[in-house]
Amino acid sequence: MPSKRHCLLATRHATRTMAQERTVMDEERMNNIAVENIRNIGISAHVDSGKTTVTERLLYYTGRISEIHDVKGKSGVGAKMDSMELEKQRGITIKSAATCMEWKGTRLNLIDTPGHVDFTIEVERALRVLDGAVLVLCASGGVQSQTFTVNKQMKRYDVPFLSFINKLDRQGGCPYTVLQQMRQRLMLNAALLQIPIGAEKEFEAIIDVLEGKAQYFEGYGGEKMVEKSFPVSYEEELIKRRQEIVECLSNVDEEIGEMYLMEEDISNDQIRAGIKRTVLDRTFTPVLIGSALKNKGIQPLLNYVTEFLPNPTQVKNYALRPETEEKVLMDPTRTSKNSACALAFKLEQSQFGQLTYMRVYQGCLKRGLMLKNTRTGKVQRVPRLAIMNSNDQQEINEAYAGDIVAMIGVDCSSGDSFVAADAEELSMESIFVPDPVVTVCIKPTDKTKDDAFSKALNRFQKEDPTFTVQFDHESKDMLIKGMGELHLEIYAERIRREYNCPVTTGQPKVNYRESITETVRFDHTYKKQSGGRGQYGRIEGRIEVNTDNEFDFVNTTKGGVIPKNYFTGIKKGIEQAMQEGIMTGHPITGIRVIIEAGAYHEVDSSDLAFNRAGYFMMIEHIPKVGVILEPFMELEVNFPQMFTADVEQGLLKRRADFKGTTMKDGYSTISTTAPLADMFGYMSELRSQTQGKGEYTMEFDSYRPLALNEADDLRAAYLERTQTKSLKGSSKKKK
Numbered sequence: 001m002p003s004k005r006h007c008l009l010a011t012r013h014a015t016r017t018m019a020q021e022r023t024v025m026d027e028e029r030m031n032n033i034a035v036e037n038i039r040n041i042g043i044s045a046h047v048d049s050g051k052t053t054v055t056e057r058l059l060y061y062t063g064r065i066s067e068i069h070d071v072k073g074k075s076g077v078g079a080k081m082d083s084m085e086l087e088k089q090r091g092i093t094i095k096s097a098a099t100c101m102e103w104k105g106t107r108l109n110l111i112d113t114p115g116h117v118d119f120t121i122e123v124e125r126a127l128r129v130l131d132g133a134v135l136v137l138c139a140s141g142g143v144q145s146q147t148f149t150v151n152k153q154m155k156r157y158d159v160p161f162l163s164f165i166n167k168l169d170r171q172g173g174c175p176y177t178v179l180q181q182m183r184q185r186l187m188l189n190a191a192l193l194q195i196p197i198g199a200e201k202e203f204e205a206i207i208d209v210l211e212g213k214a215q216y217f218e219g220y221g222g223e224k225m226v227e228k229s230f231p232v233s234y235e236e237e238l239i240k241r242r243q244e245i246v247e248c249l250s251n252v253d254e255e256i257g258e259m260y261l262m263e264e265d266i267s268n269d270q271i272r273a274g275i276k277r278t279v280l281d282r283t284f285t286p287v288l289i290g291s292a293l294k295n296k297g298i299q300p301l302l303n304y305v306t307e308f309l310p311n312p313t314q315v316k317n318y319a320l321r322p323e324t325e326e327k328v329l330m331d332p333t334r335t336s337k338n339s340a341c342a343l344a345f346k347l348e349q350s351q352f353g354q355l356t357y358m359r360v361y362q363g364c365l366k367r368g369l370m371l372k373n374t375r376t377g378k379v380q381r382v383p384r385l386a387i388m389n390s391n392d393q394q395e396i397n398e399a400y401a402g403d404i405v406a407m408i409g410v411d412c413s414s415g416d417s418f419v420a421a422d423a424e425e426l427s428m429e430s431i432f433v434p435d436p437v438v439t440v441c442i443k444p445t446d447k448t449k450d451d452a453f454s455k456a457l458n459r460f461q462k463e464d465p466t467f468t469v470q471f472d473h474e475s476k477d478m479l480i481k482g483m484g485e486l487h488l489e490i491y492a493e494r495i496r497r498e499y500n501c502p503v504t505t506g507q508p509k510v511n512y513r514e515s516i517t518e519t520v521r522f523d524h525t526y527k528k529q530s531g532g533r534g535q536y537g538r539i540e541g542r543i544e545v546n547t548d549n550e551f552d553f554v555n556t557t558k559g560g561v562i563p564k565n566y567f568t569g570i571k572k573g574i575e576q577a578m579q580e581g582i583m584t585g586h587p588i589t590g591i592r593v594i595i596e597a598g599a600y601h602e603v604d605s606s607d608l609a610f611n612r613a614g615y616f617m618m619i620e621h622i623p624k625v626g627v628i629l630e631p632f633m634e635l636e637v638n639f640p641q642m643f644t645a646d647v648e649q650g651l652l653k654r655r656a657d658f659k660g661t662t663m664k665d666g667y668s669t670i671s672t673t674a675p676l677a678d679m680f681g682y683m684s685e686l687r688s689q690t691q692g693k694g695e696y697t698m699e700f701d702s703y704r705p706l707a708l709n710e711a712d713d714l715r716a717a718y719l720e721r722t723q724t725k726s727l728k729g730s731s732k733k734k735k
Contacts, residue, residue, distance in 0.1 A: 033107045035334050035402045036311050040109045042126045045136035046146035047115030050166040050292050052079045052093050055112040057298040062101035068221055081112040081390050096122040098388045106306040109404040117699035118487035121466040125345045127153050128431045129359035132309030133161040139173030143181040145636040145697050151186050160279050162286045168196055168203045169291040172665040190285040191248045192241055206297055209241045210268045222295025249274040252283035279308045312402035317361050319426035330361040332401040338362050339423030344416045347463045353409040366398045370421035373412055379421045384408040433465040436481035437631045437700055440488045441506035449501040456495045510677045512586040513629040513703050519544040520625045524617035537609035541596040552592040562598040569607035573614030582622045584714040628711040629703035631676045638669045639694035646689040654678040673701050
């Protein structure tokens with residue numbers, strides 16, 4: 001008689017074989033699925049909430065992988081979606097990865113995104129092209145700092161989502177506490193669709209509130225979901241949670257609300273229809289539960305994703321006509337005769353050339369089709385198309401509206417729009433790109449590696465809009481700018497590994513900003529006469545504070561005192577001064593320039609004259625009401641309670657502004673803000689204070705005025721640099 005071990009091995013082998021067969025079958029038919037049966041979804045969350053573990057199970061249960069692996073790659077393989085060696089070693093997701101799978105006749109195009117705020121651009125561009133999302137929360141950590149950011153990003157792109165509370169097997173894991181945090185801290189109208197049977201280590205199954213059934217997950221990897229009657233002791237809780245769902249829906253859905261007021265019986269089908277409507281309207285958030293690591297709750301998550309999240313025909317996507325910025329509604333139906341329109345949202349380098357991830361919004365992309373890049377005007381042939389499964393490619397001949405695919409070997413930049421070469425030029429709405437906040441000088445240790453170093457920097461700039469490179473002519477240093485220390489550290493390591501180019505980096509520097517504190521009026525004349533035709537331009541108006549931290553340029557002149565064609569020059573001159581900085585050499589932000597009056601000369605006025613008028617007006621007037629701003633970061637510090645005094649004292653030394661402290665299961669979590677300039681090296685200090693048990697997350701919060709003494713130091717240093725530079729220039733001219 002075979003032993004238990006032999007039976008287990010046989011079961012595993014049979015499961016793997018079935019999964020491998022399904023993988024082949026799925027790939028062969030994926031191109032023929034109707035657009036109504038497509039879901040484009042993302043997995044987003046705070047760092048270490050279990051996004052990649054959830055995705056690994058989704059891939060396994062849908063047959064896209066035949067075996068489950070750990071995120072940190074203890075087996076030497078690692079999770080499927082973490083294909084970079086750095087991701088396996090560090091146990092974090094660094095870059096988003098795309099895959100597709102099939103579940104009960106529905107195709108899921110899925111993007112797994114990083115949780116660390118330093119890689120927030122990966123989340124931004126993923127959510128820009130997705131129709132729905134799953135917000136993963138940790139059952140013990142609850143709503144954390146990056147959860148706020150992800151929620152804000154989904155709101156920015158109007159992405160419908162449902163939530164999945166993961167890690168219910170953890171100590172202190174409580175879905176009811178997390179639900180309350182979602183309501184109070186994220187202001188979500190949310191309700192649980194499932195109830196846990198057991199808690200923490202005793203968590204064993206789930207009760208579906210609408211079905212009234214207990215769901216157990218059996219077999220190797222929990223792939224067998226078995227429905228049973230739920231324990232009688234949970235009956236009261238089940239009734240309570242069903243009533244809660246109805247009440248939440250009645251507040252935002254007219255049909256359910258009317259039935260609720262009339263005290264009519266509401267069926268499960270009516271509740272499901274109400275959930276579908278309100279999820280699409282982003283007025284209700286269904287909350288699911290489970291433990292991805294323990295293989296519990298993933299199949300119901302798949303069921304609810306296909307049922308409640310929208311298909312491409314249920315989401316309105318617009319392109320813009322470049323000249324007028326008029327919106328054009330995209331037609332996602334596969335039978336549409338409209339020309340192809342697609343957005344390149346992410347770039348990678350592969351062994352076959354540039355890999356360009358595309359979301360097709362309209363029409364059909366075919367191998368060999370001539371496409372026009374509406375930013376550059378360049379026409380290129382589509383050489384190869386592929387469906388991605390992390391770093392694996394399956395080549396296809398065509399892709400339709402609603403598909404997320406990769407083009408191989410096409411030259412473009414992230415955010416470029418493509419249309420058929422003979423079609424009307426359209427551009428998809430842009431992706432929000434946050435400004436970098438940290439600067440580091442970097443150089444190769446081996447001068448013979450300069451070419452590899454340049455190639456690496458050019459490639460990474462092209463792939464990541466938040467990673468920028470600048471040459472400092474004064475110090476002769478190459479500067480890289482990014483979203484945080486980890487962001488730049490990862491790129492330095494990638495240069496070493498992928499280009500065999502060892503590099504050294506200097507101390508991080510803060511990206512300050514310049515702004516103003518109050519309105520200042522100006523009446524500036526630019527006049528230059530040196531024989532022959534001169535230069536003349538006069539502008540009058542005011543500069544005022546713009547509270548949304550953007551730049552506005554407003555023309556209120558009347559009677560043609562300044563010809564319209566000169567306003568482009570004025571604006572460009574102002575923008576040049578803003579980019580260069582005036583008081584400290586850092587960019588200017590948060591101003592509105594209003595041109596109220598002015599004058600011009602029939603002969604001497606030109607676009608250049610008004611450009612210089614705008615430029616020198618800024619140099620003259622900004623310092624009168626100027627202020628230097630420094631970036632403040634939002635922190636969440638988690639550590640054992642016994643170290644509270646040391647941690648709080650350390651944060652106070654770093655000018656932290658405490659928001660609150662929560663305590664749970666022997667751990668404290670401090671929410672605070674602190675200036676970025678004081679946070680460099682904080683991880684080492686925190687580990688020292690907490691015997692290696694403390695951790696923290698940090699993301700950009702806002703720009704705030706810098707202390708006067710520090711601002712004066714920055715001004716003095718900038719003045720000294722510019723004077724030195726001016727003297728050197730004069731000396732060269734004399735020679």
